[in-house]
Amino acid sequence: MTDKARPTSRDVAREAGVSQATVSLVCGGKWHGRVSERIATAVRDAADALGYRPNLAARNLRTGRTKTVLLIVPALTNQYYARLYTGAARVAAQHGFGVVLYPSPADGGPARNPFGSAPASLDGVLASSMAADVLADFDDGGRPLVMLDSDPAHSRAATTVNLDVADGMHQVAEHLLALGHRRITHLAAGVESWTFAVRSRALAAALEGTGAELRTVRAALTMDAGQRAAERVLRAPGPRPTALLCDFDVLAVGALKAARRLGLRVPADLSITGFDDLTLASAVEPELTTVRLPAEEVGRQGMAALVSVLADGRVDRPADVAVSLVVRGSTAPPA
Amino acid sequence: MTDKARPTSRDVAREAGVSQATVSLVCGGKWHGRVSERIATAVRDAADALGYRPNLAARNLRTGRTKTVLLIVPALTNQYYARLYTGAARVAAQHGFGVVLYPSPADGGPARNPFGSAPASLDGVLASSMAADVLADFDDGGRPLVMLDSDPAHSRAATTVNLDVADGMHQVAEHLLALGHRRITHLAAGVESWTFAVRSRALAAALEGTGAELRTVRAALTMDAGQRAAERVLRAPGPRPTALLCDFDVLAVGALKAARRLGLRVPADLSITGFDDLTLASAVEPELTTVRLPAEEVGRQGMAALVSVLADGRVDRPADVAVSLVVRGSTAPPA
C-alpha cells in the first residue's frame, strides 16, 4: 500500500537491521546454527510487515533451478489426463514444485519448438506415452525425464510408471469368459502406442487356448469413431460377437449407441466393456463394466519419482500401478 | 554434445565475433536499424550452431516480466474448464505466453498461500468466477486480472468475459414453453456464484406471466447429488413437474438416472434439459437437450483480453459470448 514496487530482500534487511545475506538465509530455511533465534524472528517479522516475497526469477537465475516441471499429455479434455494432472500437481505442490502443461498439438499448440514457447525453464519432464510424437523432436536439454505408460526398455527416461493394463485386460477377459462368451470382438484404439499394444497382446494371451474366437477392429479416438466401428461389426454377415471389448470408455459408449441404434439390448443381446472408468462410464445406461485406471495415482507416482530424481538423483525403479475390474450393468451371459 | 552447460549469449557472441549486446539485440528481435543484416545472420547462425536458448530466468529478472499468466479454475476434471484451458492456452501460446494453473483446493492444492507455491512470478491472472473463494485471499500484487463469468460491477478485474447465460436460460425456457410445459422444476446448482444467480433470475423472468409454475431445488455439483435431488422432486406428493431444467449437464444426467430408476420415460413422461453440452450430453440416452457453452471461446477471449492489457495497457470492454440451445432427444411435449 506504500510503494508500488515489490520489496526485495535488501529492503527486509534494512528494516530488520541485518544484512541481505541473513535475510536470504532465514527465508531459505537453512539458518540452523547460522543465525540466532532472535535475529531470525526479527527477520521474519520484517518480511511479514513488508509483505516480502522472494523474486522467483532472481532465485532461479542464481540457483539454476526453477522448481517447475513440465507435464506432457495429449489433451486435457480427456478426463483421464485431467485426473492424471490433478494427481501430479498435488504431489508437485507438496514438494514446492509448479507444473506447466505442454501445449500439445491436439490442443492447437505449436507443433514444434517445444522449449521456445515454454513459459519458463524447466527442471524436469513428465510425459505420457501418448505424447511420444511430441517427445521425439523434443530437446529436453538432458533434463530428467519420467515416462508414463511407456515401454520401460525403449526410452531415455530416468524411470517409468506404468499401469498394469495387461492385468486389466486379463481380468476383463476372465470376466467375459466366466460369463460364457466365446465370440469376442476387440474394439481397439487405432493408434500406435505402447499401452494399447500391451492390451492387445494381453487379450490374445488371455484367450489363448480357451476356444474363444477373437476378432479385432480398430477405431480412432472419438465416440463417433467407436459408434461407426461397432456398427460395422454388428452389421457384418456371419455370427455376431456376443461381447465387444473396448480399449477405452469413450469407444464403449460409442458402441453402446451403435447397439441401441441397431435395436440390440445391452447386456441381454450384447455385452460391452470399457477401460478407464471415467465419469462417462457410470453416466450411461446401462452403466459400463470397465477397468478402473487410477489416473491420479499414476500422476502422483510419476511426479513423486521425478521429484525424487530432482532432489537426490536417486532413480526409482520402474513402478507398476494396479488396476481393477469394475463390474456394472453392461455385461451378462450371452443369450 | 560438447559442453553439458547450456551456452549463453556470451558464448554466441564469442562464436560470432560480436559483443553480447549484439546477440541480445538480434535474439530479442529488435535490431531493425541497429544491426546490419550481415551481422544478424552471422549471429543467428552461431546461435543455431551452439543450440543457444535464452535463459528465461535471467530474462525475467532483467525485464521484470515473465511471459507467464495464471489461470484459476475450480477443477480441470470438469470438462468445461478443461476446454476453457485449452482455448486460453492456445491464445497465450500465440502471443508467447505460458499458462500455469492454480492448484485449486478442489484438486487438493494448498488452500492458501497462493503465490508462495506458484511456480513462477506472474504477469497476469485469468480467473473463473467459480474460484471466487480462492481469489478472495489472493495477493495478486496489483497484476492485471481478467475475470470470467463474474459480475462486471463487483470486482477489481480489468475486464470480464461472460457467457450470455441469461439468453441461454431464455432459450431453454422458450423451448419448454413452446412444447407446452407448465410445471417446471429448476434443478439448480447449490453454490453461490454469479453465473448461477444470473441463470435463476433469467429463468424466473422468462416464465413470468406465462402461467407456468416454477419450483427450485438445489443440488451439489455432482451427478449423485443431481440424482438424489431429482428423486426427491419426482417422488414428492402432488402433481409432478413435466420438465426438469438443470443448471448443468452433470446434474441433468443425474436426473436422467433418477427418472429411469423411478420408471419414468424420458422425454415421454418427463423432459430434462442440461447446460454446458459436454461430451456427456450426447453420450447418454436420450441425448440431452442442452445449452452449448463455448468454453474454448471464453478461454480464448479472456486470454486475448488479458494479453491485450499486458501488451499495451489497453483495457477491453467487458465481452459477452453467445450461447445456443441444442435440441436433442430429452425434451418433448408433456403427456
Place this chain on the structure above:
DNA sequence: CACACCCGGTAGTACGTATAACTCCCGCGA
C-alpha cells in the same frame, strides 16, 4: 572544409538472490 547527423555496434551496468569466503568475538583448555 567543418559540422552535424545517423548508422552500426560496444562497454557497462543493474535486475534480486544464494552462497562461498571471511571477520569478529567469546569461551575454554593448555
Place this chain on the structure above:
DNA sequence: TCGCGGGAGTTATACGTACTACCGGGTGTG
C-alpha cells in the same frame, strides 16, 4: 597468557540477460 575452535553475521560476487549511454566513422550539407 596465548591460541584456537566455532558460533553469528557480513562482505562480495556471480548467475545471464536487456538496455542505456556511448563512440567511431562515413556521409550529406551549409
